[in-house]
Amino acid sequence: MPDSERSIPKGSVARTARLASLPLGAAGRATLGIGKRLSGRPADAVAAELQQRTAEQLFAVLGQLKGGAMKLGQTLSVFEAAVPEEVAAPYREALVKLQEEAPPMPVRTVHAVLAQQLGGTWRERFRHFDDAPAAAASIGQVHRATWRDGRDVAVKIQYPGAATALMADLNQLARFARVFAALFPGMDVKPLIAELKARVIEELDYGLEADSQRQFAAAYAGDPEIVVPRVVASAPKVIVSEWLDGIPLSKIIADGTREQRDRAGLLMAQLHFSGPQRAGLLHADPHPGNYRLTRDGRLGVIDFGATARLPDGHPEPIGRLLRWALAGRAEDVLVDLRAEGFIRAGIEVDAEGVLDYLGPLLAPIETDRFHFTRAWMQEQAARVADPRNEASRLGRLLNLPPAYLLIHRVTIGSIGVLCQLDAAGNFRAVLEEWLPGFTE
Structure with missing residues (x-):
């Protein structure tokens, strides 16, 4: 078997060993914590130290791996804003690296894939090809x-053996859900991993990704605010598209100006809500590594491996439910929630209680200006995760219908990035323009 076919599976034993170190490390730290509590240290201090050490190990391991481990790390990275600052600080840098960095393929493997996908004369298609990768991600570079x-x-270029590695990692990670629970209280990672597994086939199909990119590029051609590079050529494991310069959102998150933060945040919201209406697609991978802010102030989008097909646009009931909730029409909200399957048959909930649960989450669209902050997201995460709160009890009674699962996950992920950006602006106006049902 040639090296190009072994580049990822070859290290499967080492990869499995690294992943297996996560629960073992967690168990060791828990034992250490019990010892420290017995020696008189406060429980809160011990818990915080254990959480910090777990975070450091988790993201150190994920950062060394391609495949599913890195894909999960990238997905979790958009929720970093929900983690308390004293816990988030030690691994924020590792999370940023997961968005755009990974160990590169050997050059000979790169050339072998190009020859296989574009033909033995692939070099004739290029005037120049840089053997050093400009960026690397979970399944390709x-x-x-x-x-x-x-x-x-x-x-x-897709990593050879990416499919095998991706599924093996996700199957392994699903068994370690309790480790993630220590870092993201209230978040059930198992459904997130299940969704990632369900979408693996699509993300591995570069032909499908190229089609999605072409669809977005056509919908936003000449747009003054959002730019999508055109596809030049494609094959099952290679996509060639126009190069797009710009400032990565990860850099803006780290040290961007107020103007850059607000501009990037507003344009991210615009892409999220306008994509289904204009392209019939929802961009479904909202981590900062997929976006650039160009010199002329446009939002550049550079990855379309994860998209949701919404040929009829955003579901109208979402806009209508938001409109009812903002107007305080509790009974109408309850009726629509039942009709769409958010409340299962036989489950009784109080209409006003539902409004109380939703109210704080609607703050970004209540007025003409809202400031997304990590503190706000941490507050909301704590409110719905604390089992002592009525909001948490009510939240457990609500259901998320399959048709809304991906939309919900992408919306929450996008909000996480807006909080990392510390973006402020008129987000209500974006919904008024693009979300069906939000205005009468």
Whole structure:
């Protein structure tokens, strides 16, 4: 078997060993914590130290791996804003690295994949090809090149054996859900992993991704606020598209200006709500590594491996439910929630209690200006996760219908990025323009 077919599976034993170290490490730290409590240290201090050590190990391991481990790490990274600052600080840098960095493929493997996908004369298609990757992600890496017509292009190449590694990692990680619970209280990671597994086939199909990118590029061609690079060529494991320069959102999150933060946040919201109406697709991977802020102030979108097909646009009931809730029409909200399956048959809930539960979550669209902050997201996460709160009890009675699962996950993920950006702006106006049912 050639090296190009072994680059990921070859290290499967080492990968499994690294993943297996997560629950073992957690168990060891818990034992250490019991000892420290017995020696007189306060329980809260011990818990905080254990959480910090778990975070450091978790993201150190995820950062060394491709496949499902890195994919999960990238997905979790958008929820970093919900973690208390004293816990988030030690591993924020590792989370950012997960968004855009990974160990590169050997050059000979890169060339072998290009020959297999683009033909033995693949070099003739390029004036220049840079063997050093410009970026790497969970299932592929990107190289900068010059196409034969002189255009600067990005060449996205899938890791050989990515499918095997991706599924093996996700199956393994599903068994370690309790480790993640220590870092993200109230978040059930198992459904998140199940959803990632369900979407693996789509993300591995670069032909499907290229089609989605073409669809987005056509919908936003010439748009003054959002830019999508055009696809130049594609194959099952390679996509060549126009190169897009810009400031990565991870850099704006780290040290961007107020203007950059607000601009990026508002345009992210616009992409989220306008995509289904304009392209019939929802961009479903809202982590900062997928976005750039261009020199002329547009939001550049560079990855379309995860999209949801919404040919009829955003479901109208979402906008209508938000409109009823903002107007305080508790009974109408309850009726629509039941009709859409958010409340199962036989479950009794108080209509006003539902409004009390939803109210704080609607703050971003109550007025013409809202400031997304980590503190706000941490407050909401704590409110719905604390079993002593009525909001938490009510939340457990609500159901998330399958048709809304991905929309919900992408919306929450996007909000997480807005909080990392510390973005402020008129987000209500975006919904008024693009969300069906939000206005009469």
